[in-house]
Amino acid sequence: MPELKTEFIPLLPLNNAVVLPGMIVTIPVEREEAGAAIAAAREGDGLVLLVPRVEGKYASIGTVAKIEDSRKLPNGVDVAILQGLHRASVGSAAAGTGPALRVLAQEAQDINPLTETSHVLAREYKALIENLLELRDQSEVFQMVRNIDRPAQLSDLAGYSPDLSLEKKVEILETLDVELRLKKLIAWTRDTLADASLKNKIRSDVAEGMEKRQREFLLRQQMDAIKKELGEGDSDVAADYRKKIEEAGMPEAVRKEVERELGRLERTSDQNPEAGWIRNYLDWMLDMPWNKRTVDQFDVTEARRVLDQDHTGWTTSRIASSSSSPSASGAMPAAWRSPAAAARARSSPWWGRPAWAKPHWASRWRAHWVASSPASRSAASMMRLRSAVIAAPTSGHCPDGSRAPSKRRARKTR
Numbered sequence: 001m002p003e004l005k006t007e008f009i010p011l012l013p014l015n016n017a018v019v020l021p022g023m024i025v026t027i028p029v030e031r032e033e034a035g036a037a038i039a040a041a042r043e044g045d046g047l048v049l050l051v052p053r054v055e056g057k058y059a060s061i062g063t064v065a066k067i068e069d070s071r072k073l074p075n076g077v078d079v080a081i082l083q084g085l086h087r088a089s090v091g092s093a094a095a096g097t098g099p100a101l102r103v104l105a106q107e108a109q110d111i112n113p114l115t116e117t118s119h120v121l122a123r124e125y126k127a128l129i130e131n132l133l134e135l136r137d138q139s140e141v142f143q144m145v146r147n148i149d150r151p152a153q154l155s156d157l158a159g160y161s162p163d164l165s166l167e168k169k170v171e172i173l174e175t176l177d178v179e180l181r182l183k184k185l186i187a188w189t190r191d192t193l194a195d196a197s198l199k200n201k202i203r204s205d206v207a208e209g210m211e212k213r214q215r216e217f218l219l220r221q222q223m224d225a226i227k228k229e230l231g232e233g234d235s236d237v238a239a240d241y242r243k244k245i246e247e248a249g250m251p252e253a254v255r256k257e258v259e260r261e262l263g264r265l266e267r268t269s270d271q272n273p274e275a276g277w278i279r280n281y282l283d284w285m286l287d288m289p290w291n292k293r294t295v296d297q298f299d300v301t302e303a304r305r306v307l308d309q310d311h312t313g314w315t316t317s318r319i320a321s322s323s324s325s326p327s328a329s330g331a332m333p334a335a336w337r338s339p340a341a342a343a344r345a346r347s348s349p350w351w352g353r354p355a356w357a358k359p360h361w362a363s364r365w366r367a368h369w370v371a372s373s374p375a376s377r378s379a380a381s382m383m384r385l386r387s388a389v390i391a392a393p394t395s396g397h398c399p400d401g402s403r404a405p406s407k408r409r410a411r412k413t414r
Contacts, residue, residue: 008094008102009049009064012037018169019050019063020159021084029070029078033101038080040100041067048082049105051090052170061108061174064088084156087173111177113152121182122151128189135196155181163192223266238266241282249291258285 012027012034019025029035041048051062065082072078091104112118126145133142148154158164158172168188175181241262245255265278297303 009105010037010040010100011103012048013053018052019084020156022156023084023159036099110152112179118151118178132193152178244286
């Protein structure tokens with residue numbers, strides 16, 4: 001195992017930044033302690049220890065960086081360009097070293113830098129970064145990431161990420177295990193990718209909705225201009241319908257369907273027959289009393305007067321008398337109430353048919369039977385009557401002696 005290098009290096013605290021190994025950063029030299037550290041580094045080998053300071057507390061691990069260049073910006077601010085070299089633990093400070101604070105820095109080596117697990121995690125992390133950059137339309141940045149093969153170097157690129165907070169970057173700096181470092185980055189990147197995907201979807205939906213409304217507005221303007229040239233005034237009709245729909249007080253589901261049909265009407269030409277159907281539908285929906293209520297009338301006497309007035313000739317006494325007759329009530333004679341008689345009656349071709357579907361002679365003989373006296377309604381007479389009624393269409397004669405209508409006469413009659 002190679003011997004770790006230990007030396008006293010000027011300390012440069014960083015309040016709002018974290019520099020990881022391999023990063024190239026520009027640091028303004030505005031504070032007194034920063035200027036002293038840069039000056040002391042120039043007098044020596046050009047090395048400086050960059051240590052993050054969060055809420056007045058120094059991190060346990062810093063980054064040894066080399067001063068590549070220093071210059072003055074057009075606004076008069078002095079800056080220093082630094083490149084991170086490796087991690088180093090922060091030791092004790094040396095006394096009497098001038099205005100710059102020099103601390104004992106011991107190089108901190110990475111753990112599990114080239115294992116198979118670290119390479120698998122690196123490939124997964126690289127794929128997440130590619131998806132995130134592609135989602136943000138920054139695919140050209142991924143070309144730099146694609147050329148990195150070392151897992152430790154790939155994980156240290158997280159210092160450039162704007163999605164990681166200062167605390168998370170400090171945690172990455174202090175994590176020496178490369179596998180653990182990549183696992184943390186993968187979990188954080190997944191959350192960032194999910195948030196970015198959701199924001200992108202919302203942004204796309206909003207933009208699509210705005211584009212759709214703008215497109216519809218332009219198309220409506222063009223349609224109005226075309227109809228104006230053709231002498232068609234459907235735009236006023238559509239506006240009238242929209243005003244009526246607003247005042248109708250329809251439920252939300254009904255209103256949505258009506259507005260959809262109104263949109264179809266606006267896109268349909270007057271020469272299309274469907275335009276008339278749509279207008280009929282809209283008129284019918286607008287005539288419905290959606291937000292109107294009526295007072296119920298429970299006066300039975302008034303209801304009887306209205307019924308007697310509307311149904312001429314059908315007085316209440318006549319309705320009561322007709323309802324009590326056997327032909328109106330449909331009561332079955334006592335002789336027909338046996339199971340055998342009921343089964344024979346159901347075998348008739350006219351069983352269960354309404355009066356208008358039966359031959360005229362069958363209806364007439366039913367009336368004769370109802371008007372006859374109860375004494376004459378013996379089982380034998382009713383069976384003879386049933387046999388005669390069933391056989392009448394075949395023999396061509398009705399039970400009363402009249403001739404049954406032939407098929408040809410029945411067709412002509414119909």
